[in-house]
Each structure stands twice: as C-alpha cells, then as structure tokens.
Amino acid sequence: MIYLDSAATTLRKPEAVYQGVLRTMRRCSGVGRGGHEAAMRAAEVVHACRVEAGRLFDAEPEQVVFTMNATHGLNIAIRSLCRPGMSVAISGYEHNAVTRPLYAMGARLMIAGRELFRPEHAIEQFKLALDRGAELVVCTCCSNVFGYILPVQEIGALCRKRNVPFILDASQAAGSLPVSLRNSGAAFIAMPGHKGLYGPQGTGILLCGSVGEPLLYGGTGGQSAQQQMPSVLPDRLEAGTHNVCGIGGLLEGLRYVRRRGVQRIRQKEQQLLTVLCRELSAMEKIQLFRGPEQSGVLSLRVKGRDCEEVAQVLAEQGVACRAGLHCAPLAHESAGTAPGGTVRLSVSDGNTEQEIRQFLRICKKIL
Amino acid sequence: MYVYYYTFRSMTAAMTAAGKLKNRGINLRPIRSPEPLRKRGCGFCIRIPEAQFSPSVQESLRGLYEKRYGYGNGEWREFSL
Numbered sequence: 001m002i003y004l005d006s007a008a009t010t011l012r013k014p015e016a017v018y019q020g021v022l023r024t025m026r027r028c029s030g031v032g033r034g035g036h037e038a039a040m041r042a043a044e045v046v047h048a049c050r051v052e053a054g055r056l057f058d059a060e061p062e063q064v065v066f067t068m069n070a071t072h073g074l075n076i077a078i079r080s081l082c083r084p085g086m087s088v089a090i091s092g093y094e095h096n097a098v099t100r101p102l103y104a105m106g107a108r109l110m111i112a113g114r115e116l117f118r119p120e121h122a123i124e125q126f127k128l129a130l131d132r133g134a135e136l137v138v139c140t141c142c143s144n145v146f147g148y149i150l151p152v153q154e155i156g157a158l159c160r161k162r163n164v165p166f167i168l169d170a171s172q173a174a175g176s177l178p179v180s181l182r183n184s185g186a187a188f189i190a191m192p193g194h195k196g197l198y199g200p201q202g203t204g205i206l207l208c209g210s211v212g213e214p215l216l217y218g219g220t221g222g223q224s225a226q227q228q229m230p231s232v233l234p235d236r237l238e239a240g241t242h243n244v245c246g247i248g249g250l251l252e253g254l255r256y257v258r259r260r261g262v263q264r265i266r267q268k269e270q271q272l273l274t275v276l277c278r279e280l281s282a283m284e285k286i287q288l289f290r291g292p293e294q295s296g297v298l299s300l301r302v303k304g305r306d307c308e309e310v311a312q313v314l315a316e317q318g319v320a321c322r323a324g325l326h327c328a329p330l331a332h333e334s335a336g337t338a339p340g341g342t343v344r345l346s347v348s349d350g351n352t353e354q355e356i357r358q359f360l361r362i363c364k365k366i367l
Numbered sequence: 368m369y370v371y372y373y374t375f376r377s378m379t380a381a382m383t384a385a386g387k388l389k390n391r392g393i394n395l396r397p398i399r400s401p402e403p404l405r406k407r408g409c410g411f412c413i414r415i416p417e418a419q420f421s422p423s424v425q426e427s428l429r430g431l432y433e434k435r436y437g438y439g440n441g442e443w444r445e446f447s448l
Contacts, residue, residue: 032378032411035399043397047382062379222377225408232376 002355002362004321006195007144007172007297007346011320013198016252021200024248030241032221042244049251050234053205056258057174057189058182065206065234066242070171071097072215073190073206074138076237077167080212081136081187082107088136089129091122091150092334093143096327098169102138110134114334117291119151126155130162137166141173145331145344146289147273147297149177152184160185165210171195172295174205175257176266176349181207188212196265196348197257199250202243208233216240265349269296272347272356279360285367289335289342299342302367307343310367314343317362321345369417369439373432374404381411384431391427393419403443404436 003011028042050061057064067073074097082088084106090098092114102109110129113122126137137159142149152168159166165187170179175196181189187210193203206212214229218239223230230236257265273296280286280300289299302310311323324341325332332338347356375381381397388395393415400410413432415424425435435446 032409040396043378043382047379047386050379051386061383062377220377222410223407225405230377232380234379235377 002319002359003351004319004345004347004359006348006350007147007326007344008322009194009201010196010198010348010350012348012350013200013249014252014256016256017198017200017249020252021245021249025245028244028248030221031244033241042242045248045251046242046244049247049254052251052254052258053207056179056254056262057205057207058180059207062233063181063208065208065212065237066247067190067204067206068202068243069194069204070169070190070192071204073188073204074098074167074169075101076206076212076215077188077190078102078105078138079215080210081165081167086135087133088138089126089134090137090330091126091139093146093148093150093331094138094140094328095144095169095171095331096329097171098138098140099330107136111330111334113150116146116289116335117148117293119149119154119293123151123154123158127158130158130164134164137164138169139166140169140171141177141179142171142295142297143328143331144172144297145326145328145337145342146291146299146335147172147295147346148291149173149293149295156184156186172297176262176269176295178262181209185209193246193250193253197250198253198349200246203246203250205250206237208237212237214239260349266296268349269347272296272351272353273298275353275356276345276347276360280363283363283367286363289337296347298345299337300345301337301340301342305367307341310343313366314362317366319359319362369437371415371417371420372401372404372412372436372438373415373428374400374410374412374434374436375431376433378411380431380433381413384413384428387427387431388413388415388424391424393424395419404434 029038050064078101088107089110112125168189170191174191189207193199194201216239220235307323
C-alpha cells in the first residue's frame with residue numbers, strides 16, 4: 001500500500017512504538033493504583049512520557065496531560081475557557097474538533113482569516129477580531145485540509161498583548177513543526193499522539209499553560225477522600241485509568257521524533273511534497289492547492305470528477321488517501337472547495353520517494 | 368532508625384522528585400503513603416532512611432513536596448516547610 005493519509009493517522013510507526021505498546025501491556029497495570037511492581041512500572045512509563053513530551057514541547061511534566069486524542073484535549077480546553085455567548089475568534093481553517101465544542105457551548109464565532117495561504121491576512125483579521133472584542137482565540141497551527149501553516153506565533157503575541165486566552169490546535173504540527181508551550185504563551189495546546197508523534201491511536205496530549213476544568217470526574221489514585229477533583233495538574237484533568245499501553249507506545253514515538261529531529265522530519269516531508277507537486281502540476285486535469293508555507297499535506301481536485309470517486313479509484317490501485325470535507329467544512333467554505341471537497345494527500349517521515357514516484361505513475365495512468 | 372517521608376500532591380510530582388534524587392545517585396521509588404500521612408485519602412510519598420538523608424537532599428526536593436515527616440521510636444513528627 002502507498003500510504004498517503006498520515007494527516008489522519010500515521011500508519012507506519014517506528015518499530016520501537018509497537019514494542020513499547022507490547023512491553024507496557026505485558027508488564028504494567030495502572031498508575032497510582034497500588035504500590036506494587038506492576039503499578040510502579042506503569043507510573044514510570046507514564047512519567048517518562050510526560051518528561052519526553054515536556055522536552056519536545058517546552059513544558060514541565062505536570063503540564064503534560066494525557067488525553068484520548070486532540071479532540072478530547074480541545075474539548076477540555078474550550079470548556080475550561082469558553083462561556084455561553086462569549087465572542088471567540090477562530091481561523092477560517094478550523095476542524096470540527098474546534099467548531100463543534102464551540103457551537104455546543106453557545107459561543108459567538110468570529111471567523112478571522114479565510115484567505116488560503118495568506119498568513120499576513122490572517123494576522124490582520126485576528127487583530128481586527130480582538131479589537132472588536134474577541135474574548136478567546138482558538139487557532140490551528142496548520143490546516144488539516146490544505147497544509148496551510150497559520151501564523152500562530154504572531155496571533156499568540158496579539159492575544160498576550162490584550163490578555164486574551166489562546167488555545168492552539170497542534171494536531172497537524174506536532175512532530176513536524178516547532179511547538180512550544182513556553183514560547184507560544186498559549187493557555188492550552190492540544191495534539192493527537194497518532195499522527196506526527198507516531199504513537200498509537202487513542203493517545204493525545206494537552207499541554208496546559210492554565211489549570212483548566214475537568215471534562216471527566218473520577219478516580220485519580222490520589223486525594224481519594226475528597227469529592228472534588230484534585231486542584232493540581234495533571235491529576236485534575238486525568239480521571240480514570242490511563243491508556244498506559246498507548247502511552248508506552250507514544251513514549252517511543254516521542255523519542256523517535258526527538259532523535260530524528262523535527263526539522264529533519266519537516267525537510268523530508270517537504271522533499272516528498274516537492275516531487276508530488278512538480279509532477280502533478282504538469283497534469284492539466286489536476287487543480288493543486290499549493291502555498292509558500294505548507295506542511296506535508298496537499299489537497300487537489302480533478303476536473304470533472306467527484307473527489308470521493310477519485311479516492312476510490314486510487315484505493316483500488318493500492319493508494320490510501322482521503323477525500324471529502326476532512327471533518328473541516330469551514331476550511332472548505334473558506335477556500336471555496338465546499339461542498340464537494342478535495343482529495344487530500346499527506347506524507348510522513350515513513351514515506352519514500354520511490355512510493356511517491358509509484359503514486360505518480362498510477363495517477364498518470366488513471367486520472 | 369529514623370526515616371523521613373516526603374508527601375506529594377500527585378504521583379507526577381512524586382516521580383519528578385524521585386528523578387531529582389536519582390540524579391544525586393539515590394534510587395528511591397515513590398510509595399503509597401502510610402495512614403498517618405493520608406490527610407485527604409490515598410497519596411504518594413518518598414521514604415528516605417536517615418542514612419541516605421542530607422541537607423542537599425532536602426534542598427533538591429524543595430518546591431516539589433507538600434510536607435515532610437519523620438518517623439522514629441514509634442512516633443511521627445511533622446516538620447515545618
């Protein structure tokens with residue numbers, strides 16, 4: 001299979017990730033649920049993962065909260081900071097993981113920066129939204145549909161200047177773009193474990209610049225005689241037994257990213273994207289969505305063909321990619337690709353140039 | 368033998384403290400707190416025998432622990448921070 005759907009989930013993980021899951025499942029029980037060897041091994045694995053994540057994202061271990069995925073983290077962050085009727089500025093490229101919780105909270109949305117691959121426009125629009133009274137800002141580092149890298153450093157600086165809390169969705173950035181809790185000044189940064197961090201599905205991290213409000217209430221292994229959730233992180237936001245096996249795998253994924261280097265991973269993805277774009281742009285039926293600052297995600301449309309049909313034909317040829325709205329209808333509305341959507345190709349460090357060339361041969365044959 | 372107990376507000380804080388001690392060549396794991404130290408239910412502490420204790424150990428744990436206790440001759444004593 002030529003796997004070009006890493007923006008959803010990276011399929012090929014480093015071998016150590018598979019081994020990490022297996023080793024943890026065999027040797028570890030629950031964190032803080034006993035003083036015995038299996039519980040202490042679990043505590044050590046989970047703590048090691050917090051330390052590793054803290055190193056990669058400039059955070060203290062206590063600021064690293066484990067979640068099920070980025071959506072879970074974003075729900076905690078949004079529910080912690082958003083109140084019904086609050087004015088919330090978001091980019092025109094947010095995922096449903098951001099827009100649906102905001103909608104459910106009854107937030108008044110201010111869409112800032114709808115123009116694709118125009119970061120300077122996004123900065124102006126966020127500034128305008130803040131001037132007009134935005135009380136909270138939620139922004140993705142990078143569009144999951146188009147790979148458009150948003151100017152989150154600048155947007156974060158605008159928020160800090162006005163003392164407005166800032167939530168960062170690093171779903172498409174973690175592992176391939178620099179992400180720093182300390183430098184961003186964000187109240188929260190949410191990310192999945194199963195994409196660019198090469199961890200298993202069902203893992204995620206919420207980096208906490210603020211304490212936050214629990215989404216789930218329950219046992220934490222400590223302070224058990226009191227009925228309120230503990231006031232300290234990470235326990236406050238981590239009710240119930242952890243996904244220790246998943247975290248054991250995520251630990252190895254994080255170690256891989258740190259050893260390999262975020263910059264080198266980005267370079268590799270950019271090389272693959274360049275090869276893809278060079279060949280695809282020469283095919284007259286294909287419309288590419290390309291920008292100067294783009295992650296390893298590329299959207300395209302084929303003239304006269306439904307994107308789902310294109311993805312299905314590619315799947316029959318052994319190519320895994322994703323078509324449709326990618327759970328981000330707002331991004332398609334902004335870019336003018338709604339309601340049909342696009343075909344999305346997304347690469348990871350696990351892809352090779354050979355695979356890309358094979359994919360291009362298939363495209364030339366069937367498109 | 369006199370033993371010191373450092374209590375923590377979370378397992379994560381206890382693990383961070385254990386890491387600091389490890390850097391000083393003292394390998395001690397957090398344990399579940401004994402009953403006299405469980406003021407809010409189950410908790411975690413690090414037990415340091417007097418032979419392994421020193422002012423520099425105390426210094427390295429500063430800011431991480433919640434309370435420090437001592438146990439000897441059948442009696443518990445709470446130290447001030």
